Structure formats: structure tokens, C-alpha cells
Amino acid sequence: MASDVQPKPVKRKPIEWFNLKGKRVGFWAYVGMRLSAIGLVLYLFLHLAVLSQLAVGPTAWDNFVALAKSPIFLLLDVILIIGILVHGLNGIRLSLIGFGIGVPSHKLMLWLAVILTIVFSILSALAIFSETH
Amino acid sequence: MKLNVKIYRYKPGTEPHYDTFPVEVPETANVLDALERAWADHDMSIMFRHACHHASCGSCGLLVNDQEKLPCVTPVTDYGEGATLKIDPMRNMPVITDLAVDASVVYQRMELIGMPIIRNAETIRPDKRTILPEGLETFGRFENCLECGLCLSACPVMATDPQFLGPMTLAAAERLLAEPRGADVDRVYRLVDDEHGVWRCHSSFECTEACPYEVDPGAAIMRLKRKIGMRKLKRFFGGS
Amino acid sequence: MSKKFHVIVIGAGSTGTATAHDLALRGLDVTVIERGEIASGTTGRNHCLLHSGGRYAVKDHEGAIECIEENMILRKIMHDVLELNDGLFVAVDESDLAFKETFLAGCEECHIPAREVPVKRALEIEPYLNPKILAAVQVPDGVFEPYRFCLSFLATAVKNGAQALPYHEVVAMKMSGNAVAGVRVRDYRTGQEREIDADLVVNAAGPWAEHIAAMASVDVPVQPTPGVMVTIAKRLNQMVINRLNKPADGDIVVPQRQTSIIGTTSWKVENADAIPIPQDHIDKMLHMGELMIPAVRQNPIRGVMAVARPLISKPGTDERDASRTFECFDHKYDGVENFVTISGGKTTTARAMAEKVSNIVCRKLGVEAECRTRDVVLESYRNYYDN
Amino acid sequence: MVEKQLTRERASSWSWILQAFTGIMLVVLLGLHMVVQHFVVTGGLRNYQQVVQYISNPFLFLLEIAFLIMVTWHALLGVRAIILDLGLNPATERKVTAFLSIVGVVVVAYGIWLSATIVAQGA
Numbered sequence: 001m002a003s004d005v006q007p008k009p010v011k012r013k014p015i016e017w018f019n020l021k022g023k024r025v026g027f028w029a030y031v032g033m034r035l036s037a038i039g040l041v042l043y044l045f046l047h048l049a050v051l052s053q054l055a056v057g058p059t060a061w062d063n064f065v066a067l068a069k070s071p072i073f074l075l076l077d078v079i080l081i082i083g084i085l086v087h088g089l090n091g092i093r094l095s096l097i098g099f100g101i102g103v104p105s106h107k108l109m110l111w112l113a114v115i116l117t118i119v120f121s122i123l124s125a126l127a128i129f130s131e132t133h
Numbered sequence: 134m135k136l137n138v139k140i141y142r143y144k145p146g147t148e149p150h151y152d153t154f155p156v157e158v159p160e161t162a163n164v165l166d167a168l169e170r171a172w173a174d175h176d177m178s179i180m181f182r183h184a185c186h187h188a189s190c191g192s193c194g195l196l197v198n199d200q201e202k203l204p205c206v207t208p209v210t211d212y213g214e215g216a217t218l219k220i221d222p223m224r225n226m227p228v229i230t231d232l233a234v235d236a237s238v239v240y241q242r243m244e245l246i247g248m249p250i251i252r253n254a255e256t257i258r259p260d261k262r263t264i265l266p267e268g269l270e271t272f273g274r275f276e277n278c279l280e281c282g283l284c285l286s287a288c289p290v291m292a293t294d295p296q297f298l299g300p301m302t303l304a305a306a307e308r309l310l311a312e313p314r315g316a317d318v319d320r321v322y323r324l325v326d327d328e329h330g331v332w333r334c335h336s337s338f339e340c341t342e343a344c345p346y347e348v349d350p351g352a353a354i355m356r357l358k359r360k361i362g363m364r365k366l367k368r369f370f371g372g373s
Numbered sequence: 374m375s376k377k378f379h380v381i382v383i384g385a386g387s388t389g390t391a392t393a394h395d396l397a398l399r400g401l402d403v404t405v406i407e408r409g410e411i412a413s414g415t416t417g418r419n420h421c422l423l424h425s426g427g428r429y430a431v432k433d434h435e436g437a438i439e440c441i442e443e444n445m446i447l448r449k450i451m452h453d454v455l456e457l458n459d460g461l462f463v464a465v466d467e468s469d470l471a472f473k474e475t476f477l478a479g480c481e482e483c484h485i486p487a488r489e490v491p492v493k494r495a496l497e498i499e500p501y502l503n504p505k506i507l508a509a510v511q512v513p514d515g516v517f518e519p520y521r522f523c524l525s526f527l528a529t530a531v532k533n534g535a536q537a538l539p540y541h542e543v544v545a546m547k548m549s550g551n552a553v554a555g556v557r558v559r560d561y562r563t564g565q566e567r568e569i570d571a572d573l574v575v576n577a578a579g580p581w582a583e584h585i586a587a588m589a590s591v592d593v594p595v596q597p598t599p600g601v602m603v604t605i606a607k608r609l610n611q612m613v614i615n616r617l618n619k620p621a622d623g624d625i626v627v628p629q630r631q632t633s634i635i636g637t638t639s640w641k642v643e644n645a646d647a648i649p650i651p652q653d654h655i656d657k658m659l660h661m662g663e664l665m666i667p668a669v670r671q672n673p674i675r676g677v678m679a680v681a682r683p684l685i686s687k688p689g690t691d692e693r694d695a696s697r698t699f700e701c702f703d704h705k706y707d708g709v710e711n712f713v714t715i716s717g718g719k720t721t722t723a724r725a726m727a728e729k730v731s732n733i734v735c736r737k738l739g740v741e742a743e744c745r746t747r748d749v750v751l752e753s754y755r756n757y758y759d760n
Numbered sequence: 761m762v763e764k765q766l767t768r769e770r771a772s773s774w775s776w777i778l779q780a781f782t783g784i785m786l787v788v789l790l791g792l793h794m795v796v797q798h799f800v801v802t803g804g805l806r807n808y809q810q811v812v813q814y815i816s817n818p819f820l821f822l823l824e825i826a827f828l829i830m831v832t833w834h835a836l837l838g839v840r841a842i843i844l845d846l847g848l849n850p851a852t853e854r855k856v857t858a859f860l861s862i863v864g865v866v867v868v869a870y871g872i873w874l875s876a877t878i879v880a881q882g883a
Contacts (some may be wrong), residue, residue: 005145005562007227007235014846016292022199026338026351032334032844041835048867048874055877058808065807088787094336095780098341100359103352106338138497144563156558161655161677169697173647178562180540184409187604188676189629190520192410206676230540230562233410244755250453250521254611257500264497266490266511272458272611289702289811294847328844328853335845347631357419360776 014121027088029110043080078125085120087112134160134209137217138171140179142231152176155241156360164197164218166203181232187280188345191279194234196221201283201343223286230318239282242298246321248305249314252276275349278305284340300340302332307353309315310360326361334358375562377402378731381556381571383543383585386416387519387720389577390526391746397533398749399735399742401571404569405527406558408542411757412523413424414645418603418680418721422517422627423447424456426619427462427487430479431472436698437483443593443722444513450724450750454521456629460514460613461495462487464507464524465664469617469745473508476617480512487512497699499670501609513520514613517630519720524754526723532752544586546574552710553589573734576714580681582646586714592705593714596686597645599679600637606675607634609666616665623661632675635662645681652681685717699726701733711737775837782834789827795818812882815875828871836860 018031053060067073093109096102102109135157143149152173165183172179183193188206195204198212198219212218226234254274256263263272284300285291298306300321306325309316325331334354341351378401384388385407393405396485407413426440448457464470465677473489480487488511494503495509502509527537547555547568555570578585608631616624627634635658642648655677662669685700699718704710715730728744735742797814815821843856 007229008143008145009227010225010295012293012295012847014293017289017845019289019292019610022196022201022343023289024339026342030289030335032336035844037838039834043838044831044835048870051874054808054811055874055881057881061808061811082788088783088790091783092787095784097336097355098358098776098780099362100355103355106351107337121209140579146563161650161652161674163676169647177646178564180560182413184410184412184520185518186418186680187602187632187634187676189518190412190417191411192520198430205678210486212654215375233540240755240758244753244756244759247720250518251456254456254458255609256495259500266459266461266498266612268511269459269489274456274458274608274628292847293845296847300543312546321682328775329847330552333845335841357840358776365774 021111025107029093029113032086033090033094036083040080040087043083046108074128077128078121081124081128082117082121085117086113089116134158134162134208134214136167136212136215138167139219140168140171140232141221142179142270143222143228144230152179154181158209159330160210162209164202164207164220165193165208166217167327168191168220169206171273172299172335176339179232180230182234182236188279189275191281192236194223194281194283194345196223196286196350199323202277203345206345213320220271225288225291226282234282236282238299239280239285242302243278243280243305245298246302246309246324247316248276248309250276250279250307252312252314270355276308277345278308281345283345284348287339287343289337289339290333290335294329294333297331297333298325298327300334301356303334303349303357304348304350305352306331307357307360310357313319322364324362325357326365328338331361376382378572378740379404379570380575380734380738381406381569382575382577383410384414384577384579384581385523385527385537385539386414386577386579387523387526387723388416388579388715388718388726388730389414389575390523390530391723392575392577392715392730393530393535393728393746394526394533394539394751395724395731395746396734397530397535398745399731401734401740402529402736402739403535403736404571405530405537406541406543406556406569407539409540410563411527411537411539412520414581415680415682416523417601418666419517419519419720420625420627420634420680421516421598421629422455422625422721423517424484425512425514425717427460427476427480427514427615428482428625429511430476430485430487430621434479434483434699437479437485439698439722439725440719441483441485441513442531443513443553446724446747447517447721448515450746450748451522451525452750453753454518454525454661456516457513458515458612458628460512460536460543460615461490461499461502461510462510462615463495463502463665464509465503465505466507472618476510480510480714482717485512487562489554499610499612499614501666502614503665503667506665508617510617511612511659512615514615516613516627517720518629521754522723524692525751526759528752528754528757529749529755543588546712548589548606551708553712566635571711573711573713573738575734576712577716579683579694579716580685581718582714586702586704587714589704589709589712590702591704591709591712591714593702594686595683595716596742597642597681598639598684599642599645599648599681600639601624601650601658601677601679602634602636602679603655603658603662604675605633605635605672607631607633607668607672609668614660614665621661623658624665624666626662626669633666634704635659635669640682643760648679648681650679652676658744683716698722699729701726703733703737705737713737731753775791775840779834779837781840782830785830786827786858787835789823790821792826796823813852814878816882821875822880824875825868826871828857829868832864832867832871 144260154175156170184190338351424440426437429437504726586593702714704712
């Protein structure tokens with residue numbers, strides 16, 4: 001082909017994986033997996049940073065524990081558990097299909113993971129909020 | 134049946150825009166027929182790739198309402214009377230003009246794997262035997278993969294990583310490992326067992342959704358992962 | 374050769390690409406111009422049948438011999454785009470059965486290896502065949518992939534120095550007195566027009582050849598004659614199944630990949646762009662297909678296509694009787710120099726057509742070069758893009 | 761392009777297998793992490809004293825360290841996967857891997873130091 005006219009190159013923006021246009025259910029699982037992953041990594045570092053209070057001494061830690069019992073922190077706890085459920089249950093699904101187990105029913109497993117996530121999220125939210133009283 | 138086709142228009146050096154044309158096609162028509170009507174009745178400068186019109190050449194892949202379709206086998210009735218079909222070129226490939234993309238990556242990657250287009254045809258007999266006519270050693274047929282590139286367009290990893298081999302390529306590798314036809318199997322393993330090979334896949338199955346011809350690249354990649362994983366583990370634990 | 378001649382080939386269907394390959398192999402500088410994608414015209418929407426010649430063995434010996442010769446050559450030079458499972462001609466009724474001896478005699482005269490297969494055996498090989506068939510004859514039919522067929526020729530041509538210009542349409546002939554000196558093209562990628570000079574222009578535009586020839590004020594008697602093909606979403610046969618009778622509508626079911634394609638009909642149109650598909654033609658295909666393979670009714674339709682064949686029209690003939698062989702027109706006999714049209718023919722005979730038109734081109738340019746396309750193995754279609 | 765693909769330095773494909781393995785381990789360890797923290801010490805880890813008591817148990821100490829290693833590995837391998845999705849050149853990819861490896865070692869060392877410090881304070 002004559003090379004005097006160049007085609008429009010592909011623009012690969014780093015966030016292109018988050019382009020939701022026309023995507024279907026498997027893609028949502030992938031996006032959910034990735035968003036929960038980013039959230040959990042942030043939480044991990046935050047958690048480790050907070051634990052450094054333990055090295056400071058008993059008062060520092062007990063002050064933090066008191067703060068952690070506030071409703072906003074408890075809500076964050078629930079979000080954390082939802083993230084863990086999304087990532088963990090879908091992770092089990094991905095491991096299974098990655099080793100060739102249950103590939104034809106990957107969508108069924110996804111819906112199962114969604115249902116379990118919802119059920120366990122509600123149960124843990126109830127447990128967390130009732131525990132304080 | 135009356136439809137509107139809203140077509141992506143692009144000439145190098147100008148801003149892309151959409152042109153909308155009303156078309157009338159019979160109920161039996163496919164999206165490609167609607168596109169051809171817009172071309173013939175309204176604007177013969179619309180450039181789109183097409184050849185066989187029966188899902189064999191794999192040249193006409195594009196996006197209908199943002200989803201990867203082979204328009205020659207996508208019935209207009211999927212969209213209904215009076216619908217507006219938004220037609221875009223495939224993603225992750227350079228756009229030559231309008232809907233025509235530079236799909237060279239498709240053939241280059243297939244050539245890299247080296248899967249021949251001819252395979253042994255499955256039997257069509259109910260008892261699963263194959264009875265051949267005199268003079269033939271086997272029934273051959275073209276592979277399912279049309280090399281249309283729709284899976285490369287749909288894959289979210291292809292959208293960020295140009296080095297990723299892509300669903301089509303990995304599915305071809307899996308086919309070749311299943312029926313090597315004299316190919317160098319170790320070379321194929323070396324190619325796909327790579328950070329930008331099979332392990333880059335994040336199992337979103339968009340390729341499977343996009344595939345117009347039962348290749349099911351998503352499932353093929355999973356089989357490939359299993360094959361490679363098992364091979365690795367075997368070697369690691371002292372097998373051969 | 375002191376001067377390297379530049380030849381423009383208009384049209385990248387089977388004829389155009391095969392001609393580009395032939396001329397490039399003979400050392401000429403070739404440019405192929407196509408208004409859309411490669412094979413986006415007649416060749417693309419082809420029936421995909423690699424003719425054994427059996428279809429023409431009774432009525433058109435010349436055409437049949439051409440087919441079987443080219444069939445054998447293509448098996449040698451084109452490795453990756455052929456499904457070679459042979460074909461069967463099956464007798465569905467008494468009139469078909471009566472035709473059998475004539476058919477076998479015709480095949481023998483045209484050197485087409487044809488052998489009768491016992492009905493029981495034929496039904497074992499092809500379980501979906503109508504169990505009521507009365508006879509079956511095996512011939513070396515095959516199936517090709519039309520898009521890749523053209524890409525193979527073009528890839529080889531490009532490797533030998535030819536240039537391909539898809540998305541370019543010829544809008545006018547550049548004339549120098551009574552001779553063609555090049556073409557004016559519109560580049561659809563930019564919308565701009567430019568002139569390309571040439572020592573000779575080959576018009577291989579198929580059903581659009583008349584339109585191109587008119588640009589040089591010459592007339593080519595091409596009759597766009599569409600046919601409808603119906604693709605069934607299941608592979609119902611391994612071999613090509615033909616009706617054992619004179620050529621007629623719906624006399625063939627060609628298997629390809631995972632589908633079976635029933636063809637074809639024949640009618641005349643004025644404009645070969647975007648041909649409307651008549652519903653009664655679809656119904657007729659299903660009806661005729663059903664006579665040979667009843668299961669075509671039990672499976673969904675994958676697609677329906679129609680495209681115009683470029684038949685050479687002779688006044689007063691029915692479209693089924695119009696010649697299926699090709700013709701070359703050297704337009705010096707119409708008073709225009711450096712301009713040749715090649716039209717008619719079949720994809721199966723594309724190489725032979727290219728050979729004949731290239732011979733004329735070389736003679737006109739005074740180039741002495743033998744045709745080598747019978748022996749040169751073609752590049753893989755995948756290499757078209759590697760240049 | 762073809763040649764480049766063939767001659768590229770072979771990257772390890774263990775990352776996926778390890779990601780799946782550590783992932784499955786995490787499901788188990790996270791379960792234990794949560795359960796033991798709530799049940800081994802009556803009423804859960806509510807105050808400093810309870811934490812010290814908890815981590816001073818040698819079995820639980822090892823459990824928490826194993827959990828830390830697994831979670832760090834899994835997290836950083838995941839971060840690496842997200843970065844490698846961007847299709848960087850091999851040299852940059854090696855830098856990313858090296859950087860994340862260092863981060864991993866630092867995190868695990870910090871965790872061990874922290875746990876040991878707490879145990880020492882309680883003693």
C-alpha cells in the first residue's frame with residue numbers, strides 16, 4: 001500500500017482497560033477484580049502503617065482502637081470485607097478455570113460468586129454493626 | 134425494514150465524525166447489506182472492508198453499537214425496525230479510513246504461530262466414523278478461525294498491551310498443539326508461555342463473546358494455561 | 374530489457390490479482406488499483422467452487438478442459454487455501470439418471486477423471502445425501518477461500534515488486550491522442566485525485582468492466598448476471614454435491630468450513646452495485662438444495678449473498694447460455710491503443726485468464742517473457758501484509 | 761516483529777501459577793487470621809495487652825508471618841501484572857520487577873521486626 005498516507009495509529013491509554021463501551025459480564029468481573037485488587041493493596045499498606053502504632057506503645061494503640069470503633073470505620077470495615085469477598089470468590093473462580101476446571105460454566109460460577117458476595121456482605125455487615133452494641 | 138446507519142467517518146489528517154443514513158433492507162438482510170445500501174444509495178466514498186458476505190473471509194469485522202460483530206452474519210432483525218446502528222471500526226488496530234482498519238497484525242500473529250488454515254474435518258456421520266471416497270486420505274476443511282481480528286478488538290488487555298499475543302493467536306497455538314500437523318511443538322510452547330503470551334490473559338472472555346465462529350478463544354486459552362501449567366509442574370517435580 | 378514498462382491493472386479480484394502476479398513474474402512494473410478491499414466485488418462473494426469441469430463437460434468442452442487443467446495447476450501452486458475433498462454429481466430423478474451416460478462420456482472427452490460411486494457407498498460417505506438418489510459420480514472438485522485466493526496471488530505479485538492500491542477508484546482514463554497513457558484515480562483515504570501514468574492499462578473490473586471501458590470511449594459487452602447463494606449454518610457435506618444434469622438454478626451445494634452453501638440462480642441487472650436479493654430466489658435455493666440434501670431445511674440460514682458475474686453477452690442468448698469462458702479484448706481494434714480488457718471466466722480459471730491477457734500485454738509492449746505461473750508456488754496469503 | 765517475539769528473553773511463567781497458589785493459600789490464611797484474632801483471645805483483639813498476648817503465641821506468630829509473606833507476594837505480583845498490562849519494554853519491566861521485589865522484602869522485614877518488637881515489649 002502506498003505509504004504517503006499513514007493510518008490513524010492506535011492510542012493506548014493506560015486506563016483503556018477501564019473502557020466499558022459495549023462490554024459484557026466477563027469484563028465486569030475483570031474490572032471488579034482489578035478495582036478490588038487496587039483497593040486491597042492500598043488497604044494492606046495502610047494496615048501495616050497503622051500497626052506501627054503497636055511499636056509506639058499501649059496508649060497509642062488503645063487510642064486507635066477507640067477510633068476504629070466509630071461508625072465510619074465500621075463502614076470502611078464492611079467495604080473491606082466486600083472487597084475481599086469480590087476478590088477472593090472471583091479469584092477462586094479464575095484459578096479453577098485457569099486450570100481448565102469448569103470453563104464452560106464460567107458465567108454460572110460468576111453469578112454464584114456474586115450471590116455469595118452479596119449474602120456474606122450482608123451477614124458480615126450485620127455482625128459488625130451488632131457487635132458494638 | 135427501515136433502519137438508520139450511523140457510520141464513523143475518518144480521513145487522515147481530519148477529525149473523525151459520524152454520518153447517518155436512512156436505509157431500507159429486507160428482513161432477511163444482514164448488517165453488511167444495510168451498510169452496502171448506505172454506500173450504494175447515499176455515499177460511495179464510505180470505505181469498509183468486505184469480501185465473502187458469508188463468514189469465510191473474515192475481512193468485514195467492525196463494531197455495531199460498540200460491540201464486535203461480523204456484519205455479514207449479523208441479522209438486522211437483531212436491532213429491530215427503525216433502529217439506529219452505530220458503526221465503528223475495530224478497536225486496537227490503526228484506522229486507514231472510515232471503517233477500514235489495517236489488520237496486518239492479524240496475519241502477522243497467525244504466521245508467527247504457523248497454524249495452517251487447513252485441518253482435518255470432523256466426521257459428519259452419526260456413528261462418528263469417517264468413510265472416505267476413493268483417492269482421498271482424509272477430509273480436510275478450513276479452520277474455524279476466520280482471522281477476522283474481532284477478538285483482538287474486544288480484548289481489554291490488547292487495549293493496553295500491544296505485545297500481548299492476543300486471543301486469536303493463543304487459540305491458534307492451542308489448536309496447533311492439539312493437531313500439530315508437523316509443527317515444532319516446543320517452539321509454540323516457547324512462544325505462548327510468556328509474560329505477554331498466555332499469562333497476560335485476565336479471563337474476561339470478551340474474545341469468546343466477540344468470536345463469530347465457535348473458536349471460543351477464552352476456553353482455548355484456559356486449556357492452554359492448563360497444558361502449560363501441567364507441563365511446568367511435571368518438569369519441576371522431576372518428570373519429563 | 375532496456376525499459377521497465379509500467380502496467381496498471383484495474384480491479385483486485387481473482388483476474389486482476391492473477392494478472393498482476395503473471396506480469397510481475399515477467400519482470401514488468403505493475404500497479405493494481407481497487408476501489409475497496411481486495412476481492413470486495415464478484416470474486417469475494419464467490420461460490421468457492423474449484424471446478425473440476427464436470428459442470429461444463431457436456432455443453433462446453435472448451436470451458437471444461439480449461440477448468441480441469443487449471444484445477445490441477447492450482448493444486449500445485451496454491452497450498453493453503455484449498456479444501457480438496459472431491460465432488461459428487463448425484464442423480465435425483467429419472468431425467469438425471471438418463472443424463473449420466475452423456476455426462477460420463479463428456480468427462481472422458483474433456484479428460485476429467487470421473488468415476489461412478491455405488492449409491493450405497495455414496496450414502497455412507499455423505500450421510501446427509503437424499504437417500505433416494507439414483508446414481509453418483511465422483512469428480513475432482515474442490516473448494517477455495519476467495520479472499521485468500523486473491524491475497525495469495527497479490528502477495529506473490531507484491532513480493533515480485535508489484536504495488537497494490539486498495540481504496541483507490543479509477544475515475545477517468547488519461548488519454549494521449551487515441552492511446553491510453555494512464556489513469557486518474559481518487560484516493561478514498563484522502564478524497565483527493567491524482568494521475569498515474571502507465572504504458573498500458575488492463576481492465577479487469579469484472580461486471581464493472583463496461584463502465585471502465587466507457588472511460589476510454591470503447592464498449593465491452595459485459596452483462597452483469599447476479600446469482601443468489603444461501604449459506605446453511607451447518608456443514609452437511611464433505612464433498613461438493615452437484616446435481617447430475619444440465620446447469621440449472623440450485624444445482625450445487627458447496628461445503629466450506631462449518632457451513633454448506635447452496636447455489637445458484639441467474640438473472641440480469643443493469644447496476645452491479647448492491648444487488649437486492651429476491652426472496653423467491655432464496656426459496657428456490659432451499660427447495661433445490663433440499664432435493665439433494667434434505668437437511669438444508671432443518672438447519673438455520675447463516676447468510677444470503679448475491680453478486681454479479683461478468684458474463685460476456687451475446688445478443689439474443691439466455692443468461693445460462695451466455696459463455697462462461699473468458700475473453701480478452703485488445704482495444705486497438707476499437708481504435709484505442711495501450712488498453713486491454715479481460716472479462717468473463719471463473720475464479721478457477723483466473724490463472725489461465727491472466728496468462729492469456731499477459732501474453733497480449735507483453736506482445737503489445739514488445740516484451741519477450743515466458744509465462745511462469747504454472748510452476749511458481751504462490752506465497753501464503755498471510756504474507757500479503759508482510760511487505 | 762516475528763523475530764523479536766522469538767528471541768525475546770524468556771520471562772518466567774511461574775507468576776501466574778504462584779498467583780493462583782498464593783491466592784488459594786490466602787483464602788485459607790485470611791480465614792484463620794480473622795477467626796483466630798476473634799476467638800483465640802476471648803472477645804477478640806480489643807486492647808494492646810490482648811495483641812501482645814496473641815502474638816506471643818509461637819504458633820500464631822508463625823501463622824501471621826506466613827500470612828504476611830503470602831499477602832505481600834500476592835499483592836505485589838498483582839501490582840506487577842497491572843503494570844505489565846501496559847506493554848512496557850523489557851528493560852522497564854525488569855526494573856519494575858526489581859523495584860517490587862525490594863518493596864516485598866522491606867515489607868516482610870518490617871512485619872517481622874514489628875511482631876518481634878511487640879513480643880519483646882510484652883516479655
